[in-house]
Amino acid sequence: AMGTIQQYVQGLGHAARSNDGVMLSRMVSLRNDTPSGSASEITRHCGSLGGPIKQVASGHLLAAAQLAAGDVGAAFTQQIEIMKGMRRLLESKDKGQWLLKPLEVVVRDLRELAYRADDAAGRNDNTEAAMAEVREAFTNCLSDRNQDVTNTLKRGGLMLMSNLLSISFRLNNFAIVQSYIKMIESERMKEMFKNGRNGFSLADRVTYQYYLGRNAMFQADYTRANECLSYAFEHCHREAQHNKRLILVYLTPVKLRLGQIPTNALLQKYSLPQFVGISQAVRTGDLKQLKDELTTHQSFFVRWGIFMTLEKLRFIAYRNLFRRVFTIVVEPEAKPIVPLADLQTALNTLQERQVDVDEIECIVANLIHKKYIKGYISHSQRMLVLSKKDAFPLLKNVAAF
Numbered sequence: 001a002m003g004t005i006q007q008y009v010q011g012l013g014h015a016a017r018s019n020d021g022v023m024l025s026r027m028v029s030l031r032n033d034t035p036s037g038s039a040s041e042i043t044r045h046c047g048s049l050g051g052p053i054k055q056v057a058s059g060h061l062l063a064a065a066q067l068a069a070g071d072v073g074a075a076f077t078q079q080i081e082i083m084k085g086m087r088r089l090l091e092s093k094d095k096g097q098w099l100l101k102p103l104e105v106v107v108r109d110l111r112e113l114a115y116r117a118d119d120a121a122g123r124n125d126n127t128e129a130a131m132a133e134v135r136e137a138f139t140n141c142l143s144d145r146n147q148d149v150t151n152t153l154k155r156g157g158l159m160l161m162s163n164l165l166s167i168s169f170r171l172n173n174f175a176i177v178q179s180y181i182k183m184i185e186s187e188r189m190k191e192m193f194k195n196g197r198n199g200f201s202l203a204d205r206v207t208y209q210y211y212l213g214r215n216a217m218f219q220a221d222y223t224r225a226n227e228c229l230s231y232a233f234e235h236c237h238r239e240a241q242h243n244k245r246l247i248l249v250y251l252t253p254v255k256l257r258l259g260q261i262p263t264n265a266l267l268q269k270y271s272l273p274q275f276v277g278i279s280q281a282v283r284t285g286d287l288k289q290l291k292d293e294l295t296t297h298q299s300f301f302v303r304w305g306i307f308m309t310l311e312k313l314r315f316i317a318y319r320n321l322f323r324r325v326f327t328i329v330v331e332p333e334a335k336p337i338v339p340l341a342d343l344q345t346a347l348n349t350l351q352e353r354q355v356d357v358d359e360i361e362c363i364v365a366n367l368i369h370k371k372y373i374k375g376y377i378s379h380s381q382r383m384l385v386l387s388k389k390d391a392f393p394l395l396k397n398v399a400a401f
Helices: 005-017 021-027 039-046 051-068 072-090 097-121 125-142 153-170 174-184 187-193 202-218 222-235 241-257 264-269 273-284 287-296 298-303 307-311 314-329 340-349 357-369
Strands: 337-339 375-378 383-386
Touching (some): 005 021, 005 039, 021 097, 039 051, 051 072, 051 097, 072 097, 125 153, 125 174, 153 174, 153 187, 174 202, 202 222, 241 273, 264 273, 273 314, 287 298, 287 314, 314 337, 314 357, 337 340, 340 357, 340 383, 357 375
Antiparallel strands (some): 337 383
16 A cells, blocks of 8 residues: 555655655556545645646546546546646656656556446547657657667657557557557667667567557458567467467467468367367368357457458358368369369368358359469369469468458
8 A cells, every 4th residue: 555645745846856656656657556535635745846747746646546436438538638648748858768668657647547438438538649649749749859778768659659559550540540650660660670779678669569450450451460469479478378378379370371270289278169170170171170160269250350350261261171172173283173063062062051152163163263273164164273383372362351
């Protein structure tokens, strides 16, 4: 516990005067205990502080009190005040990297309160207000002219960028942050991405790549999604099992789309049994199993926003099934021709709904159009005539659905 309000205010003032960012970050976190008191008591004690830190102290004490009383909306309003105080500190003569840790905590609490308040109200007003505040802080950090690499506020840019990306997903509007992505990846910020203690922290880079990868997945840019999410997974701290699992929820559909089947051991390690059957179905081309697995785990996939991506895997399953038929029906040196009736038989054994040859022709035409198969359909002969070379291109070379 923090003791009395007076002790809290004195401690916060000392942390600010001594540029102790670690202590300040603990004292402005809503996850930690905060002394309680009336609004008049808080105002009286905070009067001993001056400038932006007074705004931060009173805002935090009032936010904690409102939260304890169960008024999330009022707590969010106070958290906005803390953010304004933090932004004033970012523009003050005392600014420096010591402010980045407390800023990260304040932004995290701002985001969480906004989401909770909006969930209760059924709208996005608070989340939009939070985004405006984080955007201002992002501009503050990126426009810091301090040439001292060990103390530039630019180092906080990627942490704030990741928060902006999180909010944009929440608002389902990724377009609003595209210009900020360009700013963070501009030429003058390149140094910050390079390794070294003065660049962006590894944790910030992992979070950033995670959000970029998720966005690329939703844009159907699976190669880019694979790059970003793989980086996030490989560089995420090995003990951060929860975060690694979170990354895998999005990386697994991307890998499946690119023809890379995850091992059962990996899925079991990160408690993702929902993908075991789907992976098996895609690999073998078992359309019935794929449909059953999607139905069984639908609520999980919908909750994570990946159901539509997984549903599109049926094209990969068709491709893999027809490839298996091709290897059985066509001898190594023979002409690469497969009767559509053979594809029909294979498909009808692996799904409940029976299809006729016309529907098979339609499915094959679709796969050719999507470049999953190289060849053409001989309508009169009811045959699939395949390319002699690379009849089933590697999935990673097939750009989009």
